[in-house]
Amino acid sequence: MGRPPCCDKVGVKKGPWTPEEDIILVSYIQEHGPGNWRSVPTNTGLLRCSKSCRLRWTNYLRPGIKRGNFTDHEEKMIIHLQALLGNRWAAIASYLPQRTDNDIKNYWNTHLKKKLKKIQAGLDGHGHEEFRSSSHSISKGQWERRLQTDIHMAKQALCEALSLDKSSPSPLADTKPSDHYGHNIDCGNNCARPSYQATVSSCTYASSTENIARLLEGWTKNSTKAAQAAKSSPGTNHPTAQDYSITNSFIPTSGSSSSEGATTPDHHQGLECSLFSFNSSVSDASQSVASVALDEKPSLTADQGFVFQDENKPVLDQIHQVPLTLLEKWLFDDGALVAPQVQEDQLMGMSLDEDAALF
């Protein structure tokens, strides 16, 4: 049979994405939703292959992605989960809201591997067998089953919690972690809900805007340098500040009503604002973008119909928008927990009890 390549190798741009490309991509996805990646390059004019677009979206532009340093708790979780699940980064990522599998993989390869090696070297012959996955007293399969049970229990708890508020369609049950396309998938037992993708819009992409704002922020930090460098070497990857005098139609203004956004699919068309006008002050502009996105967030609640559409890890990411759910506690609380304590104890205690003390 043989699958054709996802794109022609000719005329396809490679390398780092520019903020401009990001904006185009996000703008397109905001309008059409994620999926049908093959048509994305054609429809957007992006000189990127479909896979690259998908990757860019899933790993960096998708709403709810957290970047930057991993917390100790995240680190522990990754170490535990890696020991339990092996290099199944997507599975591991589903336990770490806001982190992508690629991010986790990179972090593992660059940081944790070395860290564990050091630790292992230090502990060599001292009985810390838990760092050697092959030496687990219980097979990985057993742990996986146990994990699955835990997940199932957590999902049930989540569904129960959500079912208490049926009047406000929650995004949490829209999808399961492995679903990237907003398909309805039950989160355990009978808690499938209609997809609210059509109603997502401003809020969803406000988060994307955050991502882009962060990107821009990072970029603008170097923009002075870059601009200077551009003078000497025009072939730079980064566009000049003038290139970003872009009027955006997908980013809501800070004053826009989130509930309105959630109920009016096309509301974004009325939310035009020039957020990337770098003409006067590049960094100021990007900061204002960030502040718009960030300022808006607290006003978004599940009760208002806010839908944090994350087609990749919706359950966990979207949970993050609901204050203190069981699962959220389970996943994030380093301290004392109530019922979900058991879950975390089981997870964190799975044959790796002692390593936590090492970090």
Add this chain to the structure above:
DNA sequence: AACCCTCACAACCGCACGTTA
């Protein structure tokens, strides 16, 4: 200041596999 080296990270590639029409 210039050069070299290392490191971290973003991005890409290729393959296997799952899903869907």
Add this chain to the structure above:
DNA sequence: GTAACGTGCGGTTGTGAGGGT
């Protein structure tokens, strides 16, 4: 059953930043 499309993953590469000489 098959083709098209998408996901997941391991491995790799390219590049910029930072540190040392």
